[in-house]
Amino acid sequence: MIYNIPYIAVVGLILIGLAAVIFKRNLIKIVIGITIIESGVNLFLITLAFRENSTAPIYHGTGSRLMSLPVPHALTLTSIVIGVAVLALMLTLIIHIYRHYKTLDVRKIGGDEE
Amino acid sequence: MSDILNTLLYHSPALIVAVPLLGAFLTPLIGKINDKLRNIFAIVIVLITSFLVYLLVSDVFSNGIRTYVFGGSSPLVNNSFAVRILFEVDGLNAFMAIIASILAIAGVIYSWSFMKENTGLDKYYTLILLMIAGMFGMILTGDMFNFFVFLEITSIASCALIAFRTNQGSAVDAGFKYIVISSIGALFILFAIGILYSQYNALNMAVIANSISYGFLDKIALVLLISGLAMKAGIVPMHMWLPDAYGRAPSSVTLILIGTTQASLYGVLRVIFSIYGKHLTLPVKTIGDTNLSLSALIGIILISFALLTILIGVLMALKQNDFKKMIAFAAVGEIGYMLLAFGAAITSISTDPLTGSTILATHGEVALKGGIFHIINDALDVGLLFLVAGAIYYATKHSSLNKLGGLARNMKYTTIFFIIGLLAVAGIPPMNGYVSKLLIYQSTFQVNPILSIIAILCSILLLAVFVKVFHSAFLGPKLPKFKDVKEVPKSMILGMGIIACIIIFFGLFPNLILDNIIDPVARAIFDYSAYIGGVL
Numbered sequence: 001m002i003y004n005i006p007y008i009a010v011v012g013l014i015l016i017g018l019a020a021v022i023f024k025r026n027l028i029k030i031v032i033g034i035t036i037i038e039s040g041v042n043l044f045l046i047t048l049a050f051r052e053n054s055t056a057p058i059y060h061g062t063g064s065r066l067m068s069l070p071v072p073h074a075l076t077l078t079s080i081v082i083g084v085a086v087l088a089l090m091l092t093l094i095i096h097i098y099r100h101y102k103t104l105d106v107r108k109i110g111g112d113e114e
Numbered sequence: 115m116s117d118i119l120n121t122l123l124y125h126s127p128a129l130i131v132a133v134p135l136l137g138a139f140l141t142p143l144i145g146k147i148n149d150k151l152r153n154i155f156a157i158v159i160v161l162i163t164s165f166l167v168y169l170l171v172s173d174v175f176s177n178g179i180r181t182y183v184f185g186g187s188s189p190l191v192n193n194s195f196a197v198r199i200l201f202e203v204d205g206l207n208a209f210m211a212i213i214a215s216i217l218a219i220a221g222v223i224y225s226w227s228f229m230k231e232n233t234g235l236d237k238y239y240t241l242i243l244l245m246i247a248g249m250f251g252m253i254l255t256g257d258m259f260n261f262f263v264f265l266e267i268t269s270i271a272s273c274a275l276i277a278f279r280t281n282q283g284s285a286v287d288a289g290f291k292y293i294v295i296s297s298i299g300a301l302f303i304l305f306a307i308g309i310l311y312s313q314y315n316a317l318n319m320a321v322i323a324n325s326i327s328y329g330f331l332d333k334i335a336l337v338l339l340i341s342g343l344a345m346k347a348g349i350v351p352m353h354m355w356l357p358d359a360y361g362r363a364p365s366s367v368t369l370i371l372i373g374t375t376q377a378s379l380y381g382v383l384r385v386i387f388s389i390y391g392k393h394l395t396l397p398v399k400t401i402g403d404t405n406l407s408l409s410a411l412i413g414i415i416l417i418s419f420a421l422l423t424i425l426i427g428v429l430m431a432l433k434q435n436d437f438k439k440m441i442a443f444a445a446v447g448e449i450g451y452m453l454l455a456f457g458a459a460i461t462s463i464s465t466d467p468l469t470g471s472t473i474l475a476t477h478g479e480v481a482l483k484g485g486i487f488h489i490i491n492d493a494l495d496v497g498l499l500f501l502v503a504g505a506i507y508y509a510t511k512h513s514s515l516n517k518l519g520g521l522a523r524n525m526k527y528t529t530i531f532f533i534i535g536l537l538a539v540a541g542i543p544p545m546n547g548y549v550s551k552l553l554i555y556q557s558t559f560q561v562n563p564i565l566s567i568i569a570i571l572c573s574i575l576l577l578a579v580f581v582k583v584f585h586s587a588f589l590g591p592k593l594p595k596f597k598d599v600k601e602v603p604k605s606m607i608l609g610m611g612i613i614a615c616i617i618i619f620f621g622l623f624p625n626l627i628l629d630n631i632i633d634p635v636a637r638a639i640f641d642y643s644a645y646i647g648g649v650l
Contacts, residue, residue, distance in 0.1 A: 014305070021298065027290070034297055041305050048312045071197065072311070075259055079304060082266045086297050089270060093277055093290045100283030109287055 006047040013040030027097065027104045031090050038083045045072045045079070119169070126170040127182040127201035130211070131251045131264075133163050138243035145236035153226050156239045160222045160246065164215040167250075174208040175634055179648035181256070189318065189649045202256030202320060202648050205638030209486065209631065210253040210380045213493050216616065217373040218246045224501055224609030225366040227602070228508055232364075238278060245271035245370055252377040256649065258307045259317045261381065262300060265346070268374045269296035276363040276371070288358035295345050295355045302342030306335040319389055320649035323642060328393040328408075339385045346378035349453060350423040353446050357430070360442035365504025366609075368438075369497045372445065376489055379452065383639060386412060386460065391642030395465045395472055413461030417561070420457050421568060423450030428572040431579045437506065437513045440583065441499045444539060444576055448492040454569060455485030455554045458561045474640055477560035482636045483628065484553025491538070491546045491620065498535040498613045499580075502528055505602045505610065506587065515586045522588040524599045529588050531610045536584060538617050540577035546620035549628075 013036055020033025049072035057067040094104065101109045122129070137159035145152040174180055182201045183189050189200050203211075222242065229235060248271060251264030273296070277289025311317055313332070314325045326332060341352075348356035356375070360368050386394075394412075397405035427447030434440035462478025465471070474482065505528045506521065507513050522529040538545035541552070551573060559566040601607075620627055638644070 018298075021294065030294060034294065034301075037298065037301050041301050041308065044305060044308050048308060071317070072308075075308075075311075078259075078263060082263070082270075085270055086266070086293065089273060090290065090293055090297075093273075093286055093293065096277070096280050096286040097283065097290060100286065109283070 006043065010040050010044040025106050027094050027106065035087060042076050042079055045076045048072045123169050123173055126166045127203055127254050130163055130166050130254060131247050134159055134243045134247035138240045138247060141239045141243060142236040152239060156222050156243060159243060160218050164219055167211045167215040170203060171208040171212055174203050174205065179204045179644060181648050199260055200256045201254045203254055204645055204648065205635040207253055209635045210377060211250065213376065213490050214249050214253060214373045217369050217493055217497060220609045220612050221366045221369040224606050226605035228366050228504055228606055229364060241271045241275050242370065245275065249374050249377050253380060256319050257317050258319055262304050262307060265300050269300065272371055272374055275367040276359045278364060285362040288362040291355040292359045295352065299342040299345035302338045306338035309335040318649060320646045323389045323391060324646045324650055326389065326392060328396060336390060340382060343378045343381045347375055347382065348446060348449055349419055350426045356446055357439050357442040360445060361436060361439040365500050368500045372493050372497055376493060383456065387639050388642045388645045394463050409460050409463040413457045416453055416457030416460060420450045420454035423453060424569065424572045428575045432575065435515050437515055437583065438503045440579060441496065441503055444579060445496045447572060447576065448496055451554055451569065452485050452488050452492065454558060454565065455481045455488060458558045459485060461561055477557045479636065480553055481557035482639065483632050484550050484557060486635050487632050488550035488554060491550045494613050494617050495535055495538040495547055498531060498610060498617065499539065501610045502532045502535060505606055508602055509599050510596060515583065518587040519590040520592045520596060523592050524596065525601050527601060527607050531614050532584065534614045534617055536580040540580060541573050544621050546617050548621065549624040
């Protein structure tokens with residue numbers, strides 16, 4: 001059971017994030033929802049890499065040769081970097097949207113102003 | 115000389131992605147020197163890429179699957195451990211690469227005059243080359259995580275391009291919608307990749323396809339992958355970003371966006387046919403005394419989404435008043451046609467009772483060919499219509515149909531290109547749309563007659579939509595406010611002309627294309643064991 005807690009947390013985070021994206025009306029909150037989903041997925045990848053009593057995947061001295069998997073770590077790093085880029089882009093767009101419509105409420109934006 | 119060509123061919127899968135990527139970041143530097151030089155540079159980069167695509171594609175169609183491994187000669191380390199990133203190009207990848215290169219050439223040439231009056235063009239060309247690099251990466255890669263990375267590169271670049279006209283609030287809004295949908299879709303895909311990695315300790319598509327067991331977790335991964343990719347492909351009910359994004363982006367960008375949408379559709383095909391190909395005939399549910407196989411289940415789900423997509427796309431197109439949004443909804447409908455064909459093909463997969471191997475019924479084969487042919491036809495037809503819409507916007511600065519009229523008198527070439535696009539989208543005989551749509555009607559009729567009736571009806575409605583556009587934008591008396599409207603510049607006519615010529619060529623010689631290109635692609639899609647054999 002105790003080993004399943006991270007996986008339960010992963011599913012919980014993803015569902016919370018999805019709920020925020022679907023039900024929240026504020027653009028900033030939608031972006032926060034997306035970052036929560038992203039943290040959930042990253043946590044999932046990190047959890048996959050873990051083995052009990054394992055050390056960091058660096059060869060040094062003697063002792064335990066059991067190492068956690070390096071590939072998911074690499075995936076997570078890449079995913080974090082991509083996530084930052086997407087986050088920055090989304091916030092930039094929000095700034096532009098605010099300049100045009102003077103609101104962040106999804107119900108009030110999107111019309112043509114011409 | 116042949117040595118150089120062979121080396122180029124050997125490295126072509128990597129170069130096709132690397133050349134536009136390098137070009138993207140060199141563009142701002144060259145833009146510092148001269149604007150014209152920068153435009154020429156972008157076109158040259160795309161032409162070099164297309165030449166490499168031509169080399170690769172002609173080799174793949176004659177010699178079969180080509181695998182390119184980064185940082186080594188064999189995809190496997192110590193004969194068992196598949197950790198290296200590789201590009202695997204079979205018939206399907208090659209076919210998608212042809213489409214991507216045609217769209218990229220036409221888009222970049224068209225941009226020359228179309229974007230001339232905009233500022234920030236250094237960034238525009240950087241992003242467009244980045245988007246092209248990402249699109250080729252998605253198409254050529256044989257690695258799941260690599261696919262995700264290229265998907266994100268494409269969506270970041272295309273989001274920035276959709277919102278390129280930041281002075282229009284609606285364009286920024288469309289960009290935001292797109293990035294929200296595509297980043298959630300991409301995260302679904304990443305989650306599914308994590309699930310598959312946790313079970314098979316591999317990220318390589320072929321290795322996963324070889325060892326997949328279709329357990330509970332694989333079912334979750336399948337649902338996540340298909341729904342994530344469907345979000346990016348704009349399939350109803352996840353289509354709401356597509357009309358805005360297609361409608362608000364500059365037309366040259368829309369053309370390449372069509373390519374990225376279809377790259378996502380390619381992802382759906384790769385996942386179903388290659389990664390889960392082994393288990394498609396597995397019985398999953400028993401209703402009464404008939405066994406429902408996985409292929410029938412996936413097929414029925416895809417067909418029902420396809421019908422929704424066609425109906426909603428076409429009906430919404432009827433009531434639009436904005437030229438580009440109307441075409442965008444028609445594009446949604448066209449995606450439905452492809453999905454319908456693939457759904458029909460998947461339902462017809464069964465196990466051969468004699469040999470035990472997986473076979474495709476004859477009508478399934480026709481459906482598969484129709485669907486594949488429709489991918490390229492849709493890209494060309496809808497692309498041409500968007501370019502025409504862009505030309506009209508360029509000439510008149512209007513895109514609302516209520517304000518347009520009588521343009522045929524001033525813009526002769528554009529009118530001709532519009533008629534070609536209109537006939538092709540509606541599937542009228544001398545154009546390419548007719549061939550693929552006929553194959554789709556013919557094969558879906560054998561699955562269920564109602565499917566083909568709906569498909570034909572919606573096609574007629576599409577004709578009605580575009581006849582209305584033709585009437586209100588091109589025909590009628592000369593309007594005084596459009597007295598000074600001139601034909602668009604040469605580079606835009608060239609961009610539209612390239613696509614129009616290909617449309618007519620495909621329409622006049624369909625058998626040439628069907629026998630030489632579509633047939634091997636259909637066989638490559640279905641043959642998952644060859645795809646696995648390309649690596650292991």
